[in-house]
Amino acid sequence: MEKITIKKETNYLHVALRVFYYIVVFGLIFWGFKGIEYKGVMQSASGAINALIKGFLNPDMEYATNMTIDGLPNAILETIAIAISGTFVSAIISIPFALLASQNIVGSKVSKIGKLIVTMIRTFPELILALIFISVVGPGAPAGILALGIHSIGMLAKLFSESIESMDLGVKEALESCGGNYFEVLFRAVLPQVSPELMSYTLYRFEINMRAASTLGLVGAGGIGAPLIFAIRTRSWSRAGVIIIVLVITVSIIDQISSRIRKRIV
Amino acid sequence: MDKIPVLKPKKLKRNLTILTLLFLIVGSAWFAGFNFIEVMINLGKGGRLLGRMFLPPDLSYLPNIVDPMTETVRMAIVGTFIGATLALPIAVLTANNFIKSKLLHGPLRIILNIFRTIPALVLASLFVAVFGTGPFSGVIALSIFTFGLVSKLTYETIEAIDYGQVEALMSLGANKMNVLRYAIMPQILPQYMSYTLYGFEVNIRAAAVLGYVGAGGIGQTFEYNLAWRNFDRVGTIIIFSFFIVLIIDLISSSIRKRLV
Numbered sequence: 001m002e003k004i005t006i007k008k009e010t011n012y013l014h015v016a017l018r019v020f021y022y023i024v025v026f027g028l029i030f031w032g033f034k035g036i037e038y039k040g041v042m043q044s045a046s047g048a049i050n051a052l053i054k055g056f057l058n059p060d061m062e063y064a065t066n067m068t069i070d071g072l073p074n075a076i077l078e079t080i081a082i083a084i085s086g087t088f089v090s091a092i093i094s095i096p097f098a099l100l101a102s103q104n105i106v107g108s109k110v111s112k113i114g115k116l117i118v119t120m121i122r123t124f125p126e127l128i129l130a131l132i133f134i135s136v137v138g139p140g141a142p143a144g145i146l147a148l149g150i151h152s153i154g155m156l157a158k159l160f161s162e163s164i165e166s167m168d169l170g171v172k173e174a175l176e177s178c179g180g181n182y183f184e185v186l187f188r189a190v191l192p193q194v195s196p197e198l199m200s201y202t203l204y205r206f207e208i209n210m211r212a213a214s215t216l217g218l219v220g221a222g223g224i225g226a227p228l229i230f231a232i233r234t235r236s237w238s239r240a241g242v243i244i245i246v247l248v249i250t251v252s253i254i255d256q257i258s259s260r261i262r263k264r265i266v
Numbered sequence: 267m268d269k270i271p272v273l274k275p276k277k278l279k280r281n282l283t284i285l286t287l288l289f290l291i292v293g294s295a296w297f298a299g300f301n302f303i304e305v306m307i308n309l310g311k312g313g314r315l316l317g318r319m320f321l322p323p324d325l326s327y328l329p330n331i332v333d334p335m336t337e338t339v340r341m342a343i344v345g346t347f348i349g350a351t352l353a354l355p356i357a358v359l360t361a362n363n364f365i366k367s368k369l370l371h372g373p374l375r376i377i378l379n380i381f382r383t384i385p386a387l388v389l390a391s392l393f394v395a396v397f398g399t400g401p402f403s404g405v406i407a408l409s410i411f412t413f414g415l416v417s418k419l420t421y422e423t424i425e426a427i428d429y430g431q432v433e434a435l436m437s438l439g440a441n442k443m444n445v446l447r448y449a450i451m452p453q454i455l456p457q458y459m460s461y462t463l464y465g466f467e468v469n470i471r472a473a474a475v476l477g478y479v480g481a482g483g484i485g486q487t488f489e490y491n492l493a494w495r496n497f498d499r500v501g502t503i504i505i506f507s508f509f510i511v512l513i514i515d516l517i518s519s520s521i522r523k524r525l526v
Contacts, residue, residue: 032343035336036401048396081294088291123511127475128504131492136312137305141298146305215387218478222298225388229479232391240392244384251383 048235055237056245064242072227072243076250079223082141082216083209086148091202094153095191097121098160104169105190115161122154126212130221141222148209148216156205163197164190200262207258210251319501327499331487331506338483339510341401341476342469345408350416350462352409357420357458363432364424364442364450381414386472390481401482408473412465419461420454427453460522467518474507 064072099105101114130147137143172189180188191198217225224247231240358364360374386407393403431449440448477485484507491499 028343029347032340032347035340036344036405045396045398052392052396078298081298084290084294085298085300088295119512119515120508123508123515124504125471125475125507127478132312132315135315136308142300142305145295145298145300211383211385215385218387228388229391232388232395235395244388248380248383252379255383 051235052237052241055239056241058238059242059245060236060239061242063239064246072224072246075224075227075243076246078141079213079217079225079247080210080250080254082144082148082213082221082223083206085145086213087152087202087206087209089145089149090152090156090205091198093149094156094160095198097153097157098164099186099190101157101161102164104165104167111161115158118154118157118161120154121150122158124151124154126151126216127219130216130219134220139220139222144213144216144221144223147221148212151212152205152209155208156201159201160194160198163194163201167193196265200266203258203262203265207251207255210254214247214251315497318497319504322498323501323505324496324498325502327502328506331484331503334477334484334487335506335510337401338473338477338485338507339470339514341404341408341483342466342473345405345473346412346462346466346469348405348409349412349414350458350465353413353416353420354458356413357417357424358446358450360417360421361424363427363429364446378414378417381410382418384411386411387476387479390476391479394480399480399482404473404476404481404483407476407481408469411472412469415468416458416461416465419464420458423454423457423461424450456525460525463518463522463525467515470511470514474511 067073097114097118101111101118103111105111106114126147129150130143133143133146137146167190171193172185175185175189213223213225214228215225217223217227218229220226224243228240228243228247231237231243356374356378360371360378362368362371365371389410390404390407393406397403397406427450431453432445435445435449473483473485475485475488477483477487478489480486484503488500488503491503
């Protein structure tokens with residue numbers, strides 16, 4: 001049998017480009033490694049690891065079942081409350097931002113500005129927002145809610161505007177041709193069409209905010225983060241262990257529920 | 267003219283859903299002690315803080331933060347590289363269509379899930395407690411987090427590949443390695459690269475705050491200046507990191523768009 005030969009055309013420009021990319025990428029990685037000094041593990045490291053494992057195996061059950069305001073259940077509930085409220089605030093504020101960033105609603109010039117604003121919001125870290133809001137409302141959960149509420153706009157408004165841009169314009173045009181005013185078009189044509197997707201994105205962001213809410217306490221913005229960081233800094237491993245275990249379980253359960261609802265919505 | 271009757275779906279279920287949602291939202295706002303009026307009254311304070319940060323920022327401080335920012339970018343690069351490199355083989359093992367063994371991918375999935383659930387900041391503070399302060403702890407935290415993220419996205423992609431190519435190769439007598447090399451990898455590599463870049467974007471943001479718990483990078487400078495209430499310097503740090511993150515995001519997302 002004759003062998004079938006497949007001719008491959010070699011485009012030297014492509015090959016050269018490819019080599020160039022490889023050099024850039026590996027150069028960057030090499031440059032990165034050069035800067036990270038490995039100072040060797042601290043002498044106490046093995047002891048610390050032992051203590052850590054011991055702590056995780058003997059979780060602080062007293063703390064986990066302490067139903068007062070200083071206990072774990074309260075802190076977890078507060079974390080969930082921050083995530084829910086923050087997501088809700090951002091979902092509401094995101095809608096006008098999304099409309100402002102949608103090309104088929106406000107035209108391409110305005111939508112470019114809208115998109116830029118949304119990108120800028122997304123780039124601003126939530127921890128810094130939390131610090132700013134702590135100066136507004138004082139330390140505590142409300143600062144966390146505001147931080148999440150503002151930071152999430154960056155992602156939600158982007159996703160919202162993408163689904164608005166890809167919707168079927170027929171309904172909108174039909175309403176306009178019947179003489180519907182701006183708000184009628186918005187509430188009877190645009191929002192009903194995109195609302196399942198909007199809800200699904202909001203739920204997805206809620207999952208992310210659950211994780212974010214658990215670190216906000218680090219700067220004093222409420223939730224489980226503060227007791228967790230305190231436990232780690234004082235090396236109370238059995239308490240840190242129980243917090244991390246409960247946190248992982250809670251976040252996993254919420255993820256499951258939320259993704260199941262999302263599958264049913266869209 | 268007769269009216270055309272419009273059959274409306276039953277409203278009970280919808281109303282119940284709305285009621286539950288309202289209950290959840292109002293309940294959590296109440297539980298967290300969120301007071302809208304108080305927020306509105308105190309908004310001025312936030313404005314004053316912003317004013318002290320940005321009107322004007324202390325730009326003479328800029329040379330001092332170039333080094334920590336470089337360290338942040340390096341941490342993100344190394345963390346992404348280690349995490350994503352480990353993620354590829356694990357993702358192949360975790361996908362349920364390449365190796366059909368529940369015993370293998372069940373536990374792997376749980377571990378990956380745990381890695382993704384623990385926030386990078388918490389991981390970092392754990393490693394700082396074990397390995398001491400510095401970028402090394404941050405890099406390990408970022409690696410683990412990236413590993414969890416990229417593995418999950420990649421194994422889901424492997425599970426969604428076009429199986430025809432795999433069957434075509436198998437019917438020609440290819441073994442598992444050949445299938446992996448010629449049927450699976452070509453299909454998932456662009457996605458995998460895209461996920462890695464996405465991980466890198468997430469890591470740049472994460473690396474910028476990791477210093478807050480002592481894990482190296484710009485966050486350490488940030489925390490120090492905040493503690494000393496040098497708000498105009500904090501403003502400079504925020505603006506500088508903002509631009510670095512924005513530039514990296516733009517580059518990375520334009521590469522990602524071309525990949526997929």
